[in-house]
Amino acid sequence: MIQTVLTLALSTTVGYLLYRKHVPAGMLIGAVIASAVLTAVFHADSIPNAAKNMAQVIAGTFIGCSARREDFRQLRTFWKPVLMITCSLLVVNLAIGFLLCLVGYSDLLTCLVCAIPGGIAETTLIASDFGADPSKVLLVHFCRLIVGLMVFPLVVERFTPPMPETASTEQDPAGERPDPRRNALRLLAALAIAALCAWGGSLLHIPAAPVLCSLLSTFLLNISGFPIRFPHWLRRVAQVLSGAYIGCLLDPSRFGSILTVLWAILITTVVLLANAAVFGKWMERLFGVPLREGMLMLTPAGASDMALISADIGVSSPRLILVQIYRLIIATAIFPQICLLISGLFS
Numbered sequence: 001m002i003q004t005v006l007t008l009a010l011s012t013t014v015g016y017l018l019y020r021k022h023v024p025a026g027m028l029i030g031a032v033i034a035s036a037v038l039t040a041v042f043h044a045d046s047i048p049n050a051a052k053n054m055a056q057v058i059a060g061t062f063i064g065c066s067a068r069r070e071d072f073r074q075l076r077t078f079w080k081p082v083l084m085i086t087c088s089l090l091v092v093n094l095a096i097g098f099l100l101c102l103v104g105y106s107d108l109l110t111c112l113v114c115a116i117p118g119g120i121a122e123t124t125l126i127a128s129d130f131g132a133d134p135s136k137v138l139l140v141h142f143c144r145l146i147v148g149l150m151v152f153p154l155v156v157e158r159f160t161p162p163m164p165e166t167a168s169t170e171q172d173p174a175g176e177r178p179d180p181r182r183n184a185l186r187l188l189a190a191l192a193i194a195a196l197c198a199w200g201g202s203l204l205h206i207p208a209a210p211v212l213c214s215l216l217s218t219f220l221l222n223i224s225g226f227p228i229r230f231p232h233w234l235r236r237v238a239q240v241l242s243g244a245y246i247g248c249l250l251d252p253s254r255f256g257s258i259l260t261v262l263w264a265i266l267i268t269t270v271v272l273l274a275n276a277a278v279f280g281k282w283m284e285r286l287f288g289v290p291l292r293e294g295m296l297m298l299t300p301a302g303a304s305d306m307a308l309i310s311a312d313i314g315v316s317s318p319r320l321i322l323v324q325i326y327r328l329i330i331a332t333a334i335f336p337q338i339c340l341l342i343s344g345l346f347s
Helices: 002-020 026-042 049-066 069-102 108-114 120-130 134-159 180-203 209-223 232-249 258-287 291-297 303-312 318-333 335-346
Strands: none
Touching (some): 026 134, 069 258, 134 258
16 A cells, blocks of 8 residues: 555656656656556555546546537538548558567557557557556556657657648637536536446446446536536546556566567657658548648647647647547547457467
8 A cells, every 4th residue: 555655756856847847748657667666666555446437427427528519519510531540540550569569579459459549548448457567568558658749749840831820819708607516516427427337337237338338428427518627637637547567567578579669669650750751641632631631630649639749730620629529539448348358360
């Protein structure tokens, strides 16, 4: 118990330091690093599964709160690019998964989960629930995170033309600022409903039930006239819990040979960059989507991190944020089930 408290305390401290240094996803990355070092060097006890479930429920609630009915109405005129993005992500998921399996990185299920276009926290936690190797999933997704947040935006900024001024429009909500007390009560109710749905999903043995059921329940609440503002501090709590749990799963002895790991990183990076370049250019030619915006829609980074990146390189597109939220939903709710189905068929 004492070691768990110390692990959470150190994870919070390191995560906060990186966050204050404006490192993208600093809370999550810092918590992973601190927890992994404690586990590897001092053989600290692992974080209880309750922390993982709590983090998944909070993460699912956050994703569900991010999607509004008004936002999704805008996708009615953008459904063809969204369909192309979905197909490209599915093709990339399968291509990376089978290539990693072909070079002997791990079993097929683990390799397919490595290629899911979701965030590092959600995907690693899903891998743990599915019985895949979370250490190998974490390694690949950590590399994807670095590429998505640090390398990919520099490539896009350097090799794509700037966005036109008309694409960067910011609209303030017309409504009044919600009452903090009322929003707090709504948030507590949403979390309670999400936790109850997650518990029910676990009893029914639904894969990835904590994050999937909490996401769907909150999403339905949010679009049915029960709007909820999700506080940033609560998301950081989920990042620390997820990062501390994920760091405990990191086991370098399970990575295999250095050559295999390097092959896995190279395959993942090359396929993701090629996918963004090819499909980004196709969306520009077929649907008039600016190349910079289209490529950023296909980056491996998550919705909130994408918002930060897009602002830094001069892209303020509501469509970009909506597509990233859509990606989070399908990466959490649909793609894991496809990976499970395909691995079952081939095994």
